[in-house]
Amino acid sequence: MYRIVITSIWILILSAPLQAQQRFRRTAFPVNSFLINPAVAGTEPVTVFGSSYRHQWAGFDGAPTTTVFSAHSSTPSQIGAGLIVYKDDMGGAVSQTGVEITGSYQLRLPNTDAVSFGISLQGTQFGFDSSNLNVWDQDDPALTGGMETTFGIDASTGMMIFGSDYSFGLAVSNLFQDKLGLTGVMLDLNQHIRHYRFMGSYTADISNKVSFQTSGMIRLTEVTPAQIDIYTRAIYKYYQGLYWGGVGLRMGDAVTFSAGVEFASIGFAYSYDITTGNNLLSNYSHEINLTYLLPHKKGFGQASLGTRRILDKNRLVK
Numbered sequence: 320m321y322r323i324v325i326t327s328i329w330i331l332i333l334s335a336p337l338q339a340q341q342r343f344r345r346t347a348f349p350v351n352s353f354l355i356n357p358a359v360a361g362t363e364p365v366t367v368f369g370s371s372y373r374h375q376w377a378g379f380d381g382a383p384t385t386t387v388f389s390a391h392s393s394t395p396s397q398i399g400a401g402l403i404v405y406k407d408d409m410g411g412a413v414s415q416t417g418v419e420i421t422g423s424y425q426l427r428l429p430n431t432d433a434v435s436f437g438i439s440l441q442g443t444q445f446g447f448d449s450s451n452l453n454v455w456d457q458d459d460p461a462l463t464g465g466m467e468t469t470f471g472i473d474a475s476t477g478m479m480i481f482g483s484d485y486s487f488g489l490a491v492s493n494l495f496q497d498k499l500g501l502t503g504v505m506l507d508l509n510q511h512i513r514h515y516r517f518m519g520s521y522t523a524d525i526s527n528k529v530s531f532q533t534s535g536m537i538r539l540t541e542v543t544p545a546q547i548d549i550y551t552r553a554i555y556k557y558y559q560g561l562y563w564g565g566v567g568l569r570m571g572d573a574v575t576f577s578a579g580v581e582f583a584s585i586g587f588a589y590s591y592d593i594t595t596g597n598n599l600l601s602n603y604s605h606e607i608n609l610t611y612l613l614p615h616k617k618g619f620g621q622a623s624l625g626t627r628r629i630l631d632k633n634r635l636v637k
Contacts, residue, residue, distance in 0.1 A: 345373065351367065
């Protein structure tokens, strides 16, 4: 039953201008924010490997799930590079699989801050499988009775200004608004839509062991209103590790709770969403993030931003 409901919702979306968020969602967006903005690539003096798994609206068969793997690194020449591979099962019979290849360039500002510019090339395969559905309208032209796929090329770009205790930036995805071209859908309306994300973060020291990081993000498209995420976490530094807990609010949608640990070069984070909106499918979602840091001797930021660099001070992965 739930599989029918979710698929029916997506059929309605695909039969009109795509007015939903087509980019995968993350609760703990300050953790490995390279997934949010390509300009983050290469801004750390390490190679950052990350993986993320999200189970949206958990509690029934066919709920959306997203799996993401990423890596980004810096070079001595102020150039960064990154890679993202993801599988986004949107629920029911709709899914997309994609890869993004990123390049970035960082500039030192006159003070201890820096600015980074990034661009990604996106390749996405969108799939719709109607072979195993119990449908209400057997003559619906959008249902071919089999697996239908389409592949498209698009791009993302972003910029970020950052210092020892703050960062803010802008990212734009689906620059070319590639058309999906699925059978039975109006081709002039069946396309990806540009997504805009504004994100900022500030870390305040309470003592030499305790810090608070507050982050915010605004997401919107050219056809949907803005959605605001606010997130705060307390960080405790003990011995060689960091331990943190956080709370967040996705306005009109959910309240979130997160906890994590980073020890040596390995980080783990878990997030739990409690739905506050008019969602009839489920009241909660789960998200897990893993990171691994591979240090190297040379790279942008190794000496440019000083010892108060967020990564150097608190081992917080951007």
